[in-house]
Amino acid sequence: MAKLLIKNGRVMDPETGHDQVADILIRDRYVVRVGQNLHAIAATLFDATGLVVAPGFIDMHVHLREPGFEHAETIETGSRAAAGGGFTSVCAMPNTQPVNDDATVTRYVLERAARSAVVNVFPIGAITKNSAGQELAAIGSMKNAGAVAISDDGKPVMNSRVMRRAMEFARVFDLPVIDHCEDLELSAGGDMHEGLESTRLGLKGSPGCAEDVMVARDLLLVEVTGARYHTAHVSTRRSLELIREAKARGLPVSCEVTPHHLALADADMIPYDSHYKMRPPLRSRQDVAALADGVAAGVVDAIATDHAPHPGSEKMQEFERCPHGVIGLETALAVALQVLVHSGRIPLMRLVELFTLGPARILGLASRGRLSAGMAADVTIFDPDVEWTYDVNRSLCKARNSPFDGRKFRGAPVATVVGGRIVWQR
Ligand SMILES: [Zn+2]
Numbered sequence: 271m272a273k274l275l276i277k278n279g280r281v282m283d284p285e286t287g288h289d290q291v292a293d294i295l296i297r298d299r300y301v302v303r304v305g306q307n308l309h310a311i312a313a314t315l316f317d318a319t320g321l322v323v324a325p326g327f328i329d330m331h332v333h334l335r336e337p338g339f340e341h342a343e344t345i346e347t348g349s350r351a352a353a354g355g356g357f358t359s360v361c362a363m364p365n366t367q368p369v370n371d372d373a374t375v376t377r378y379v380l381e382r383a384a385r386s387a388v389v390n391v392f393p394i395g396a397i398t399k400n401s402a403g404q405e406l407a408a409i410g411s412m413k414n415a416g417a418v419a420i421s422d423d424g425k426p427v428m429n430s431r432v433m434r435r436a437m438e439f440a441r442v443f444d445l446p447v448i449d450h451c452e453d454l455e456l457s458a459g460g461d462m463h464e465g466l467e468s469t470r471l472g473l474k475g476s477p478g479c480a481e482d483v484m485v486a487r488d489l490l491l492v493e494v495t496g497a498r499y500h501t502a503h504v505s506t507r508r509s510l511e512l513i514r515e516a517k518a519r520g521l522p523v524s525c526e527v528t529p530h531h532l533a534l535a536d537a538d539m540i541p542y543d544s545h546y547k548m549r550p551p552l553r554s555r556q557d558v559a560a561l562a563d564g565v566a567a568g569v570v571d572a573i574a575t576d577h578a579p580h581p582g583s584e585k586m587q588e589f590e591r592c593p594h595g596v597i598g599l600e601t602a603l604a605v606a607l608q609v610l611v612h613s614g615r616i617p618l619m620r621l622v623e624l625f626t627l628g629p630a631r632i633l634g635l636a637s638r639g640r641l642s643a644g645m646a647a648d649v650t651i652f653d654p655d656v657e658w659t660y661d662v663n664r665s666l667c668k669a670r671n672s673p674f675d676g677r678k679f680r681g682a683p684v685a686t687v688v689g690g691r692i693v694w695q696r
């Protein structure tokens with residue numbers, strides 16, 4: 271039996287509030303004990319003195335591009351980048367080729383992951399067939415095959431009747447519905463946030479209300495259906511207010527924010543640099559401030575990267591033509607520490623919760639996101655204070671489309687333990 275003993279780390283478990291220097295003994299795939307002065311015969315030792323030892327980070331919003339777009343990323347390379355960012359689990363969005371809209375594709379993703387991934391991969395199934403927004407996907411059979419949620423991420427479900435039916439089905443199968451909230455008529459192919467900056471740069475703007483309208487619609491449908499519902503990558507102040515109100519009324523609603531929307535506003539863009547182009551777009555300074563407030567106030571449940579790799583050949587076109595999306599697995603912790611913890615907005619335990627227990631609760635992963643005896647042996651070890659500079663050319667993923675290249679950070683992952691095995695070390 272393989273044993274791992276992590277010694278003298280600052281163990282933080284957001285479920286129990288436990289925060290003290292302790293040892294963790296892992297046997298095979300489970301945590302056996304958390305306590306003082308633990309010893310074990312024939313165990314691999316990891317000295318975590320001066321480091322934080324947290325439950326394994328979960329990124330509930332990642333695009334791994336396999337099957338179909340292996341030139342951009344594969345399950346293997348995406349999982350290596352995840353491990354390098356301190357993530358032990360990722361959720362794979364279904365916008366692959368073919369789209370993950372039935373159990374065959376769900377099983378394919380899981381089989382590829384079992385063979386090539388170094389972290390846990392949880393597939394998210396599509397809401398509609400081919401994510402075309404018309405007919406419901408095979409929701410029940412995808413759940414049976416291992417899907418943990420449904421989403422047409424990237425292609426919002428514009429038809430409200432279809433969304434209502436999807437929520438009714440998802441409720442029966444106890445699956446969360448994750449929506450990319452964007453009214454495509456209002457956003458009308460905008461390339462950045464609609465505002466002074468878009469006018470100044472002469473680029474087509476996508477207004478914040480394109481998101482707000484869809485969040486409002488979804489919340490009204492949650493009221494009717496009772497489905498568990500999650501808003502992906504919230505980017506506006508108004509959306510967050512709507513979600514706060516819905517939560518206050520007791521609706522089963524949750525939401526995530528991305529590190530890039532927390533750190534960057536439209537005015538921070540390097541003009542016409544495609545590494546700042548994503549959906550939803552970087553918003554106004556007021557929106558950025560509102561997101562951090564929402565995190566501090568407990569409205570936001572998770573930080574998720576929306577890691578969206580694109581090869582350089584696609585991103586090196588004029589701004590209007592290049593695809594949306596940025597990579598983010600390897601900078602997520604550092605960006606979040608900078609914006610939220612080192613700035614004094616939230617305590618470190620709350621940050622750990624946003625990366626662990628928050629997403630685990632939304633996805634119903636009962637043995638993850640927590641760090642106590644009996645839990646899965648997924649552990650993220652990080653140094654909240656080490657100074658480093660991000661060099662995107664050393665990224666473990668295939669793509670290089672990051673707005674954070676060359677940025678100085680304080681805080682980084684040191685080791686990633688998945689199922690009791692150290693799969694990455696700084
Ligand atoms: Zn999206």
Ligand SMILES: [Zn+2]
Nearest residue numbers: 363423424576
């Ligand atoms: Zn996405």
